[in-house]
Structure formats: structure tokens, C-alpha cells
Amino acid sequence: MVHSPYLPNTEADRRAMLAELGLESVEDLFRDIPEKVRFRGSLDLPPALSEPELLTHMKTLAGRNANASEWALFLGGGAYDHFIPSVVGHVIGRSEFYTAYTPYQAEVSQGVLQTIYEYQSLITRLTGMDVANASMYDGASAMAEAALIACAATRRKKVVVPSTVSPEYRETIRTYTAGQRIEVVLAPYDGETGTADLSELEKLVDGDTAAVLLQHPNYFGCLEDPEEVSRLAHGVGALFVIGVDPISLGVLRAPGEYGADIAVGEGQPLGNPLSFGGPYLGFFAATEKLIRRMPGRIAGATVDKDGDRGFVLTFQTREQHIRREKATSNICSNEALNALAAAVYLTVMGREGLVEVAKLCLHKAHYTRERLSALPGFRTPFRAPFFKEFVVSGPRPLEELNRSLAQRRMLVGPDLGRHYPELEGSFLVAVTEKRTRAEIDGLADGLGGLA
Amino acid sequence: MSGKGYVYKNEPLIFELSAPGRRAYSLPALDVPASDLAEVLPEDQLRREPAALPEVSEVDVVRHFTRLSQRNHGVDLGFYPLGSCTMKYNPKVNEVVANLDGFTGVHPLTPEELVQGALQLMYEMQGYLAEIGGVDEVSLQPAAGAHGEFTGVSIIRAYLEDRGEGHRHKIIIPDSAHGTNPATAVVAGCRTVEVKSDERGGVDLESLKAVVDEDVVCLMLTNPNTLGLFDENIHEIAEIVHEAGGLLYYDGANLNATMGYARPGDAGFDVVHFNLHKTFATPHGGGGPGSGPVGVKKELADFLPVPVVRKTGDRYFLDYSVPKTIGRVKSFHGNFGVVVKAYAYIRSMGPDGLKRVSEDAVLNANFLMRKLARDYHLTYDRICKHEFVVSGVRQKERYGVKTLDIAKRLLDYDFHAPTVYFPLIVPEALMVEPTETESRETLEAFAEAMAAIAREAAEDPDKVTGAPHTTFVKRLDEARAVRQPDVAFKGDLEEK
Numbered sequence: 001m002v003h004s005p006y007l008p009n010t011e012a013d014r015r016a017m018l019a020e021l022g023l024e025s026v027e028d029l030f031r032d033i034p035e036k037v038r039f040r041g042s043l044d045l046p047p048a049l050s051e052p053e054l055l056t057h058m059k060t061l062a063g064r065n066a067n068a069s070e071w072a073l074f075l076g077g078g079a080y081d082h083f084i085p086s087v088v089g090h091v092i093g094r095s096e097f098y099t100a101y102t103p104y105q106a107e108v109s110q111g112v113l114q115t116i117y118e119y120q121s122l123i124t125r126l127t128g129m130d131v132a133n134a135s136m137y138d139g140a141s142a143m144a145e146a147a148l149i150a151c152a153a154t155r156r157k158k159v160v161v162p163s164t165v166s167p168e169y170r171e172t173i174r175t176y177t178a179g180q181r182i183e184v185v186l187a188p189y190d191g192e193t194g195t196a197d198l199s200e201l202e203k204l205v206d207g208d209t210a211a212v213l214l215q216h217p218n219y220f221g222c223l224e225d226p227e228e229v230s231r232l233a234h235g236v237g238a239l240f241v242i243g244v245d246p247i248s249l250g251v252l253r254a255p256g257e258y259g260a261d262i263a264v265g266e267g268q269p270l271g272n273p274l275s276f277g278g279p280y281l282g283f284f285a286a287t288e289k290l291i292r293r294m295p296g297r298i299a300g301a302t303v304d305k306d307g308d309r310g311f312v313l314t315f316q317t318r319e320q321h322i323r324r325e326k327a328t329s330n331i332c333s334n335e336a337l338n339a340l341a342a343a344v345y346l347t348v349m350g351r352e353g354l355v356e357v358a359k360l361c362l363h364k365a366h367y368t369r370e371r372l373s374a375l376p377g378f379r380t381p382f383r384a385p386f387f388k389e390f391v392v393s394g395p396r397p398l399e400e401l402n403r404s405l406a407q408r409r410m411l412v413g414p415d416l417g418r419h420y421p422e423l424e425g426s427f428l429v430a431v432t433e434k435r436t437r438a439e440i441d442g443l444a445d446g447l448g449g450l451a
Numbered sequence: 452m453s454g455k456g457y458v459y460k461n462e463p464l465i466f467e468l469s470a471p472g473r474r475a476y477s478l479p480a481l482d483v484p485a486s487d488l489a490e491v492l493p494e495d496q497l498r499r500e501p502a503a504l505p506e507v508s509e510v511d512v513v514r515h516f517t518r519l520s521q522r523n524h525g526v527d528l529g530f531y532p533l534g535s536c537t538m539k540y541n542p543k544v545n546e547v548v549a550n551l552d553g554f555t556g557v558h559p560l561t562p563e564e565l566v567q568g569a570l571q572l573m574y575e576m577q578g579y580l581a582e583i584g585g586v587d588e589v590s591l592q593p594a595a596g597a598h599g600e601f602t603g604v605s606i607i608r609a610y611l612e613d614r615g616e617g618h619r620h621k622i623i624i625p626d627s628a629h630g631t632n633p634a635t636a637v638v639a640g641c642r643t644v645e646v647k648s649d650e651r652g653g654v655d656l657e658s659l660k661a662v663v664d665e666d667v668v669c670l671m672l673t674n675p676n677t678l679g680l681f682d683e684n685i686h687e688i689a690e691i692v693h694e695a696g697g698l699l700y701y702d703g704a705n706l707n708a709t710m711g712y713a714r715p716g717d718a719g720f721d722v723v724h725f726n727l728h729k730t731f732a733t734p735h736g737g738g739g740p741g742s743g744p745v746g747v748k749k750e751l752a753d754f755l756p757v758p759v760v761r762k763t764g765d766r767y768f769l770d771y772s773v774p775k776t777i778g779r780v781k782s783f784h785g786n787f788g789v790v791v792k793a794y795a796y797i798r799s800m801g802p803d804g805l806k807r808v809s810e811d812a813v814l815n816a817n818f819l820m821r822k823l824a825r826d827y828h829l830t831y832d833r834i835c836k837h838e839f840v841v842s843g844v845r846q847k848e849r850y851g852v853k854t855l856d857i858a859k860r861l862l863d864y865d866f867h868a869p870t871v872y873f874p875l876i877v878p879e880a881l882m883v884e885p886t887e888t889e890s891r892e893t894l895e896a897f898a899e900a901m902a903a904i905a906r907e908a909a910e911d912p913d914k915v916t917g918a919p920h921t922t923f924v925k926r927l928d929e930a931r932a933v934r935q936p937d938v939a940f941k942g943d944l945e946e947k
């Protein structure tokens with residue numbers, strides 16, 4: 001006998017319902033499954049746990065993970081330990097939001113729709129772009145979809161990507177473009193600066209190029225020259241797609257100002273916890289011209305029958321549920337709750353707060369780099385300006401360094417050798433506003449002893 | 452003030468609440484020497500004007516979003532029979548455990564020996580899903596159902612290419628399929644071929660035979676399908692497709708109907724995706740996040756995205772060495788936070804509980820279907836699985852009341868509407884999925900509302916066509932939202 005708090009039908013209910021249906025047993029409801037494919041065994045899964053047992057088990061599993069509440073994480077590579085204001089968790093914990101789904105019935109979904117509209121507005125203000133959608137799965141898939149949109153818009157089949165774009169993004173772009181036989185051309189980086197080699201890039205970008213994809217700050221944390229890459233791309237009629245760290249936009253110029261056609265990025269830093277890699281959100285913003293090619297949901301303002309303001313899903317003829325094989329993307333469920341978290345975060349931080357967060361990151365990162373580069377045996381190989389993350393090459397493998405740092409409950413990384421063999425022995429260090437001077441000095445002390 | 456109770460009818464936009472100098476944040480002072488901004492950042496990279504974000508106090512933020520939340524239907528407020536979406540109740544304990552610091556605070560690139568708990572959870576989850584789906588290996592990486600579809604089809608294409616059959620480019624899709632299936636096929640670089648449904652609502656075998664050939668990549672099938680009907684010919688369908696050298700893809704959106712009763716892997720499906728946000732009770736978040744793990748038979752395991760979680764001895768690790776991997780479909784390891792909730796759900800239900808879930812989901816659907824069939828046209832009159840489709844054709848033909856009107860009128864009865872106008876093969880479709888977490892009383896109340904609306908359609912059609920009458924906003928003008936696009940607020944910017 002199964003007793004579950006989530007199953008309200010009692011045995012008496014079941015009997016009564018079956019009787020009303022003129023059936024003898026529940027089995028009769030499964031007669032349409034042919035015997036050949038009928039599963040007759042019992043699923044080999046662990047037996048049910050009661051709520052207290054479940055809590056104990058889950059706490060045991062959670063207890064075996066180094067986490068940001070007890071560790072000073074200088075880890076980067078696309079996910080960052082930024083501060084999340086308490087209000088964010090409070091709002092996304094409202095079950096009117098989190099137990100809803102895509103707002104198909106607008107009249108009873110004004111909460112979700114208005115928050116999406118506000119989220120889109122916040123993202124356009126942050127990026128300086130005209131329009132934004134309601135979210136993509138993450139930064140990597142957002143950039144991959146941007147590549148597909150660029151190919152569709154230009155009717156070309158090649159995208160050029162400098163190797164300073166995150167390796168995980170590049171792998172995602174490859175998977176997304178493989179089926180459509182889109183060529184992904186890798187452009188090298190300059191080993192001195194740690195940024196895309198512009199003269200090499202210029203040679204690879206031509207009249208067949210649908211888009212140049214850049215990340216800024218790039219995977220090494222270095223600032224690229226987006227203005228120049230934008231010019232390069234537009235010079236051959238290609239689109240310029242940029243991936244940005246939203247926090248950096250507190251101090252760095254907005255993509256709209258240097259001519260980006262599509263601006264995407266990982267929205268995790270905006271109020272979303274690290275969560276071992278997800279759920280995060282990809283933000284996706286573009287110029288007005290591209291609105292009918294955008295992937296995913298878009299909320300728009302309109303009026304109701306009485307002339308009052310209200311919000312609906314709009315431009316739905318782009319989407320799979322209307323256009324099927326002619327849709328601009330196959331995305332359906334997105335990362336709405338993470339986008340809501342981002343909207344609340346940007347609202348809480350506001351005009352001044354985002355600048356302040358960005359500056360804290362910037363100053364602390366620069367202080368950290370100064371401390372680490374002064375340590376014997378450690379070098380910071382790239383000289384391009386950076387924001388909150390930078391490359392360090394150490395005297396020993398990262399694994400060893402981290403094993404020692406772990407005793408101080410600190411970690412740096414990831415290692416760069418796996419994706420950049422020439423950078424064997426180098427790793428990333430990311431510094432958010434959460435890192436204190438004591439932690440940074442502790443990191444320098446910890447590493448200093450390992451030369 | 453007007454409208455319902457003490458809530459403002461029109462909640463202003465957050466930008467309209469902004470006042471210069473207000474703040475809702477609190478950050479520590481800088482505790483390291485400051486760098487000179489002009490020195491460390493090139494002049495032409497500096498943002499000149501801060502982004503025009505709102506300036507509000509914390510009270511403003513909380514009231515604004517709390518009020519907005521009250522203008523929204525959710526499972527916690529009431530019945531949400533949105534077909535194909537499995538809007539079941541989301542257990543609170545799963546929210547609690549997913550919010551443990553040991554899960555939320557974990558960086559995805561932490562050294563493996565320091566995240567053994569997270570890896571163990573993922574490893575076990577891969578195993579549970581493989582068992583439930585009857586497949587050999589599972590990747591947790593895809594972020595939603597459609598993402599799983601793309602991953603699965605990419606795996607199939609890579610597998611075929613590896614066998615020297617890269618020329619195959621046709622994906623067969625039933626006319627009842629969800630829109631993501633054909634859209635996925637095209638993103639993956641394939642052409643779609645539609646196959647008709649037969650009079651019992653299943654794949655028409657003759658039409659299928661007519662379209663399979665040496666160009667077929669796969670057939671994408673939801674089973675039970677979007678009509679809520681189990682395809683009784685699934686065995687024959689699998690044979691036909693396999694004989695032509697194609698594979699079978701299972702869209703797992705409807706797995707809630709058959710747990711413990713049928714496993715897609717046993718029925719001949721080669722690749723399956725699971726929707727953790729449907730079958731495994733994770734909340735839908737107002738549109739996401741979801742999670743769409745993909746399972747495959749062992750012949751296809753070499754093509755899974757990386758990394759996969761594996762175990763040697765008692766140590767769990769991320770395996771990046773999948774020999775012919777399709778690569779990645781996103782950063783890191785999938786929507787872990789969603790996986791935690793689904794894992795907790797499976798552990799709290801156990802094998803018998805999951806089977807009971809499917810039983811009650813199917814029982815509830817049949818019970819409700821029979822009640823609605825009194826007033827609404829039932830296109831396929833047979834036992835349904837976890838959902839069913841009725842049609843508003845009668846109401847439309849006789850009284851000029853469209854299915855959209857019926858959906859809107861339901862909102863006045865405090866119910867969310869079913870999915871409407873889908874699947875496309877049923878005119879004026881109302882697709883109803885009650886789920887197992889609803890009681891008999893709720894189903895009866897919903898049936899009564901539907902019956903009342905049917906009466907209204909006959910006696911007072913304007914009441915239905917003018918609905919909703921009691922919501923915060925009345926029926927919204929969707930055409931205007933396209934004609935006069937306004938997708939980002941500019942009002943406060945123009946003032947300056």
C-alpha cells in the first residue's frame with residue numbers, strides 16, 4: 001500500500017471512480033498497453049523515504065560538497081560567487097511565481113508577464129540593446145543560438161570565433177551548428193595580451209562570414225577590443241555577436257554602444273546561486289531589426305478590453321508551438337525563474353549598486369593580482385586590462401595548489417591546460433565583491449608557501 | 452484603488468516607482484587599496500552613464516513583486532490542468548533540500564574530491580532514470596525537454612554518421628506531435644516528414660510505411676501521444692522504422708502516464724528524454740527552469756554529451772572521455788538544482804509510489820474525461836492515459852462560442868484553462884491533464900464548471916465570449932502587441 005502526501009485519492013476514492021467508469025480495477029486502465037511492451041517487473045529503485053528520512057539523506061549528500069557559505073571561492077571560468085541579496089530568494093520563493101508555468105493564459109498570469117517585461121527592459125538598459133527575450137538556457141546556449149540566428153539572417157554558413165571565447169561556449173556552438181553544417185572557424189589569440197589576435201581575425205573574416213562571436217571580458221578575464229571587432233564584422237556584412245559578463249557592465253561600455261547586433265551572456269551572476277552549474281540563465285538581447293528572428297519567449301505591453309495596461313506573450317509566430325519546423329528556435333521552457341531572480345537583483349542593486357558591485361570586483365581583483373604576481377614562482381602572463389578574473393601560472397600543478405589551499409577552505413581555478421595545452425600550469429583566479437582582504441591575503445600567503 | 456480587494460488594479464512598473472537616490476542594496480566598503488580606474492581600464496572601454504536601473508528602497512521592491520505575484524495563477528493556488536505540461540503539485544520538502552548550502556553554493560568547477568555528494572546524487576539519478584526509462588546510459592546535461600530533443604537527435608545523427616550513414620536527413624513526425632519536435636529536427640539540420648494519425652489516434656501504419664526509406668534518421672514519438680492515447684502499435688512502429696535503418700526517439704513529456712507499466716526502452720525506443728519538470732514534480736518556475744536528461748541504449752552511449760558522471764571504487768568522477776561525444780549542449784553539468792528536486796522526489800516516492808502516481812494520473816484523467824464528454828465532443832472515444840482531448844466544435848458551431856472563450860471563462864471559475872488549440876489535428880481542442888495530485892472533489896468541481904460553461908454557451912453566449920470578467924485585466928489585445936511593439940519600457944527614459 002502506498003501512502004503519499006502528494007496523492008489525495010484514497011482507496012475509497014479509487015473504488016468509487018473506477019465504479020463510475022464501469023471498471024473493475026486500475027489494471028483495466030492499462031489494457032491498451034500491448035503485452036509485448038508491458039513492463040511486468042518492479043522498478044529497481046530504492047524504497048520510499050519518509051520526509052524526515054529524506055531530509056537526513058539529502059543533508060548527508062549536501063554535507064559532502066565544498067560550498068560558498070563555508071569556503072572562499074576564487075573559482076571562475078563562467079560561474080561566479082557573487083553576493084545574492086536576501087530579497088531575491090524571498091521573491092522567487094513566492095509560490096505564485098514558482099508554481100506557475102509559461103503564461104499562456106495572460107489574464108491570470110500578469111505577475112509573470114509583467115516581471116518578464118521588466119526583466120527584458122532591465123536587460124536592454126544594461127546592454128544598450130533595443131530588445132531582449134525572456135531568457136535562454138544559459139550563456140553558452142544563448143551564444144550558440146545567436147550563431148544560428150546570424151546564419152539565418154545573413155544566409156551564410158560560417159562563424160568565426162576567437163579561442164579566447166570560453167571553451168565550453170565553443171563546444172556548445174559546435175554542437176548546435178554541426179547539424180546545419182555551419183563552419184566554425186577558430187581564430188588564435190595573442191600570447192602577450194591574452195586577447196584575440198586581430199590581424200589574424202581579419203584574415204579569417206570574409207564575405208562568407210555570418211558572424212564574429214566575441215566574449216568580453218574573455219575567458220581569460222581580459223578585455224577585448226569590441227569596437228574593432230565590430231568594425232571588422234560589419235565590414236564584410238557579418239553580424240557582431242558579443243558575450244558579456246553582466247556585472248562588468250557596471251563599469252564597461254554597453255554592447256549597444258559599440259555596434260553589437262546581438263548581446264548575450266551568462267546571467268548567473270545576477271542573483272542566481274552557483275548550484276553546481278545550473279539552473280542559470282542566458283540573456284539574449286538584439287537590435288530592433290532582429291526581433292522577428294529572436295529565439296524564445298518575448299513579453300510585450302498591450303491593453304485589455306477596457307483600455308488598461310496589460311502584458312502578453314508576443315511575436316509568437318517566431319515560436320515552435322505556432323511555426324513548428326519554421327520556428328526560429330526549438331526552445332520552449334526557458335529559465336523564467338532565474339530571469340525573475342535577475343530582475344529582482346538588478347532592481348535591488350539599481351543604478352548605483354551595480355556600479356558599486358562592479359567597482360568592488362575590479363578593485364579587489366586588481367589587488368589580488370598584484371599580490372599573487374609578486375609571489376616567487378607565480379606569473380600573470382597576460383598584459384591586457386582585465387575586470388574581475390585573470391590568469392596565473394604557478395610553480396606547481398593546480399591540483400597540488402588547491403589541495404594545499406583546501407586546508408584554508410579556499411580554491412582557485414579552473415585549470416587552463418585541458419583546453420589550452422600551451423597554458424599548462426596556468427589557471428584562472430576570479431575575485432568577486434564577496435572576497436575580503438583577509439581572504440585575499442590568506443590566498444597570497446597560502447600560495448606563497450608553495451613556490 | 453479599484454479592482455479586487457486591497458490590491459491595486461494596475462501595479463506600476465518598477466521604473467515608475469523609481470526615485471533618484473533611493474537604494475535597496477547594502478554592500479561592504481572597499482577594504483583593499485583602490486586602483487585608478489582610468490589607469491586599469493582603457494578610456495574608451497569605460498561606461499559613461501550608469502545603466503538606467505530603478506532606484507527604489509527594499510520595501511518598494513518587496514511590495515512590487517509581492518503584488519505582482521498575487522496577479523498570477525499557480526499550482527499552489529488551484530487546479531492547473533494544462534495538457535502536456537503535467538502541472539502536478541511540487542512538494543515543499545524538495546524546495547527545502549534543494550536550497551541547502553551544500554547544493555546551492557557549489558561551484559561547478561570545484562575539484563571532484565570536494566563534491567562527492569553532488570556527484571553521487573547525479574550518478575544515482577542517472578541510474579534511476581535509466582531504470583525508469585529502460586535505457587542503458589543517461590546524461591543530465593540538457594536543460595529542458597526541447598534541449599533534450601536536440602541532444603538526442605544530435606546523438607542519433609552522430610551515430611548514423613559514424614556508421615557511414617551521414618546522408619540520412621529525414622525525421623518523421625506524427626501530425627499530433629508537439630511543436631518542439633519539428634523545430635528540433637530543423638535545428639539539427641534535418642528535414643521533417645509528417646505522418647498522419649489513424650482513426651484511433653495512433654500513428655497510421657500505412658502512412659508510416661510510405662515515408663520510411665533509406666534517408667530516415669528517426670521517428671520522434673510521444674507515447675502516450677499528445678492526444679493522451681497509448682499507441683497500441685508501438686511494437687510494429689519500431690519494427691518498421693528499425694527495418695529501414697532509422698532510430699526511434701521518445702519524447703518523454705508524457706512519461707507520467709506509464710511509470711512502472713511500460714518503459715520506452717523496452718518498447719524499442721533508442722533514445723529518450725525525460726522532463727524532470729513534468730514527471731518528477733519540479734516546479735515550472737513561470738516558464739522554467741526545467742531539466743531534460745537524455746537516455747540512450749548502449750550502442751549510442753559513446754555519443755553522449757560530456758561530462759557523464761561515473762564511479763570507480765567508491766569515488767565519483769566527471770568523465771570527459773566519452774569517445775565519440777557530440778560535445779556539449781550547455782556549460783557545466785546540467786540544471787543540477789532541478790535534478791536535486793527530482794532526485795528527492797524519486798527517493799520519496801520509491802518504485803511503488805511512482806507506479807501509483809501513474810495509476811492515479813490515468814484514473815483521474817479517465818474520470819474527468821467521462822464527465823466532460825457529456826457536454827463536449829470527444830474525438831477519440833477510448834481509454835486515455837494521463838490526459839485527454841475534447842473539442843469545443845459543438846459550442847462553436849451551435850453558439851459561436853470558441854474554445855478560446857471557454858478557456859477564458861474558466862478563469863472566472865478560478866481554474867487555469869487546459870491547453871487549447873493543441874494538438875493541431877483536433878479542431879477547437881481542449882487538452883486536459885489533471886495529474887495525480889488532484890482530488891476527486893477538485894475534478895468534480897472542474898467538471899461542474901465546464902458543464903456550467905457549456906450551459907452558458909447555449910443560454911448566454913456573450914457571457915462566455917466576453918470572458919474573463921473577474922480577473923485583474925480583461926481580455927488582452929494580442930494583435931496590438933505585435934502591431935505596436937512595446938517589449939521594453941522607455942517611458943521614464945524619454946522624460947529626461
Ligand SMILES: Cc1ncc(COP(=O)(O)O)c(C=O)c1O
Nearest residue numbers: 332333535595596597629631704
Ligand atoms: C509533448 C511535448 N514535447 C516537448 C515539450 C518541450 O519541453 P520543454 O518545454 O521542457 O522544452 C513539451 C512541453 O511543453 C511537450 O508537451
